[in-house]
Amino acid sequence: MKDKNLDYSSMIGLFLILLILTIFTYFNSNNNNKNKEQEKKFLKNKEFLNSKKGYFFEKEKNHFFLLENNVLRLKISNVGGMINEVLLKKYKAYDASLLHHSKNLFLIKNSSFLYKMSFSNKKGLNIDTTNLLFQPFLFENQKKRIQILIMRAKNPYGNGKGFLDYIYTIGKNNQYDIGFSVRTINFYPFKKLVSINLEQKILSLEKDRNWENSYTQVYYSVLNKNSVSVKHLSEKKTEETNISNMNWIAHKQQFFASIFVPEKKFQNIFVRSENFSSGNSLKNIQFKTLMNANKNEEIHFSFRFYFGPLDFNLLKGYKNGFENIIPFGWGFLKWINKYFFLIIFQFLEQTSLNYGVIIILMTFVVKLILYPITYKQYKLSAIMKLIRPEVEELNNKYKNNEDAFKKQKAMMELYKKVGINPMSGCISTLFQIPIFYSLFKFFPTLLNLRGKSFLWVEDLTSYDSILELPFFIPFYGNHISLLTLLYALALLVYTKLSNNEKKDISQNENGTIPDMSFILYLMPVIMLLFINSYASALSLYYFTSNIINIGFLFFIKEFMLDEKKILIKIQENKINIKKT
Structure with missing residues (x-):
């Protein structure tokens, strides 16, 4: 009788375990299906949220999220939280096979644009943001007609505490500029300096590569005492320089530009422009600077990114001297x-x-x-x-x-x-x-x-x-x-x-x-x-x-x-x- 009782008990236990596993599997698969459906809706931008709600997605390597308006489409990766692609909807790139402008025009494609922050904590442990996995939250503010994408990464050495946020803001109208902010939450203490690095490979978009390359160069605006001047690096050779009191820096092509405008002036910036004689890229432009970080304070700074055409009236409307990067000639010309x-x-x-x-x-x-x-x-x-x-x-x-x-x-x-x-x-x-x-x-x-x-x-x-x-x-x-x-x-x-x-x-x-x-x-x-x-x-x-x-x-x-x-x-x- 004892053996039979043992057999019955075992059978009942196995049955209960199978029942629990079945129920768990059902609910888990159901939740996964719901997450996948939500991700698809997010990627297609068919479902939007008001400013009080947000979607949260599980981490997954090499996953991309979209932000777009009438003129721009940005693809942002959860690896490093960086912009992977920038598509200009109203323009086309030159197609050599068809002999006219018919291809989609990407200012940035396949990670041709990289940016990262590097810093270390009080224990000397280094953090490189390109190695972090970010989780997205998408919001939409109907009143301001903007979309906000927050890419959040956990502090790898924070024992589950501390976050780093990349915040992207895009207007829903015909705006070529986007907001970009970096903030930390319970991420400190840091060592004194935080390194900020930005690098872009300038893609060839026009018919004549040599002619296009002659119009591709770095422009930057600096404050000298009480006057603002716009300078540039050579378009013909590899060149590097150090900049102080920078208002903005532009990676200018023949007809388009990527302009980066910090909210506060950066000091001691190193810029390098390197020419390529062949391939899909015209130039490689590097931007590096160091920022002071106090031990008991969070990091919070903002940029504005302009990804768009060199339209004189459009650039002049920003009232920041952007129109001066259009090379209309020197002096009175x-x-x-x-x-x-x-x-x-x-x-x-x-x-x-x-x-x-x-x-x-x-x-x-x-x-x-x-x-x-x-x-x-x-x-x-x-x-x-x-x-x-x-x-x-x-x-x-x-x-x-x-x-x-x-x-x-x-x-x-x-x-x-x-x-x-x-x-x-x-x-x-x-x-x-x-x-x-x-x-x-x-x-x-x-x-x-x-x-x-x-x-x-x-x-x-x-x-x-x-x-x-x-x-x-x-x-x-x-x-x-x-x-x-x-x-x-x-x-x-x-x-x-x-x-x-x-x-x-x-x-x-x-x-x-x-x-x-x-x-x-x-x-x-x-x-x-x-x-x-x-x-x-x-x-x-x-x-x-x-x-x-x-x-x-x-x-x-x-x-x-x-x-x-x-x-x-x-x-x-x-x-x-x-x-x-």
């Missing part, structure tokens, strides 16, 4: 681009025409504004042509070197009699040179032209190519740009026509005219070599400009200037001079 060309372009942009047509219209507007200078130059050339016989007479009269001063005095009296100043032509030409060169910086940095096509041109901010060459020609490249060819041809025609209208009146001591025309005819060849790889918008502008110049030449000659009237005016001036 920058002012010409900002307050002349940009204003004209933005005005014409409101027509919603094709951007190639807008550039052509822009050329007409600029030429009309500069028409008085063009007319004055042509009038000067016409008068110089009419008084050529008198100039030759003076050259024959004063042949000797000893008579150079008398010759110069006689020339000035002749110019005064006919009412001209030859120096005015030089001044007019010098005035147009800055306008000519400022365009070299304007079109390759104009975001609104990026990826825009016109006729056979795929992208107005890059070169157009009608034929790829199997070899490389120094200074020219390995392709043929049709717009550059058209511009060089138009410049050659204009040079020929204008050279026929004005002959060089300067002569040597023998009275012969030195042939300087070869220099003028060399210019189209130089420009053909020089701008073959430049933005096609630049070639389009210059081509249109020279066509307009040719038109002006005929219009002024046929309708504006009457040589007979000019001769009469010259004679009247001579008579008036004699009377006085």
Whole structure:
């Protein structure tokens, strides 16, 4: 009977154990299914919470969480709590296989952006935040229209106490900037210094890697006494520097930027920019600094991250000098681009025409504004042509070197009699040179032209190519740009026509005219070599400009200037001079 009782007891015990295990397994699997469903809803951003509630997810390596609005999508990893991807929704990256901008544009992808904090506690135990696993809490504040993601990691040496939080805040509208805060809870005591490290590999996004790399560099704003200045590292070589009183630092690409703005100025910052000659990355940029941490105080500091386009008006709206990272040129060239060309372009942009047509219209507007200078130059050339016989007479009269001063005095009296100043032509030409060169910086940095096509041109901010060459020609490249060819041809025609209208009146001591025309005819060849790889918008502008110049030449000659009237005016001036 004892054996039977033992058998019955064992059977009943086993039955109860199986029953408990079954119930436990059922509830555990049910909870897991619920967690997975919640995670899926979170990842798809289909379910939101008000500011009083939050989701909590179990730790899992290599798990990602999304924050997004109309223009940005951020993917944040629970390993290190870092931003793993930044997608710009309204822009595309260049696809070499399709020959146009069609790929999703990621400013950050596959951990190309890394940041961490390193510190140690009073026992000398080191903590590196990249080795921590973070747990997410997602909140939404409907009134402020923001989403908040808190990534929380436990203190690995805190015996279950102490937390480190990364707090990401993103607006739900068309905002390219996000808030980022770091705080500790019951995490101290620390040793004196906390190391902050940030590193980003700048990804290639455009058609021409070499051209893109020349516009990729580090900019930073510093406070010097009572003034704020914006400086930059070299775009051509690896460079490093130390910065104090930093307001912000920008990793600038040709059309986009990643800008980091600390809430409080950081001191003694080390920055290094390293160039890559190949691969998917253009540069590697490192940012390091040390921050004091008191023994009995928590860490709490904040950044703002800007991941977005180099749109002048958008950046200017932040009122922090961000717009100064757009490379409109140096000195007064920058002012010409900002307050002349940009204003004209933005005005014409409101027509919603094709951007190639807008550039052509822009050329007409600029030429009309500069028409008085063009007319004055042509009038000067016409008068110089009419008084050529008198100039030759003076050259024959004063042949000797000893008579150079008398010759110069006689020339000035002749110019005064006919009412001209030859120096005015030089001044007019010098005035147009800055306008000519400022365009070299304007079109390759104009975001609104990026990826825009016109006729056979795929992208107005890059070169157009009608034929790829199997070899490389120094200074020219390995392709043929049709717009550059058209511009060089138009410049050659204009040079020929204008050279026929004005002959060089300067002569040597023998009275012969030195042939300087070869220099003028060399210019189209130089420009053909020089701008073959430049933005096609630049070639389009210059081509249109020279066509307009040719038109002006005929219009002024046929309708504006009457040589007979000019001769009469010259004679009247001579008579008036004699009377006085």
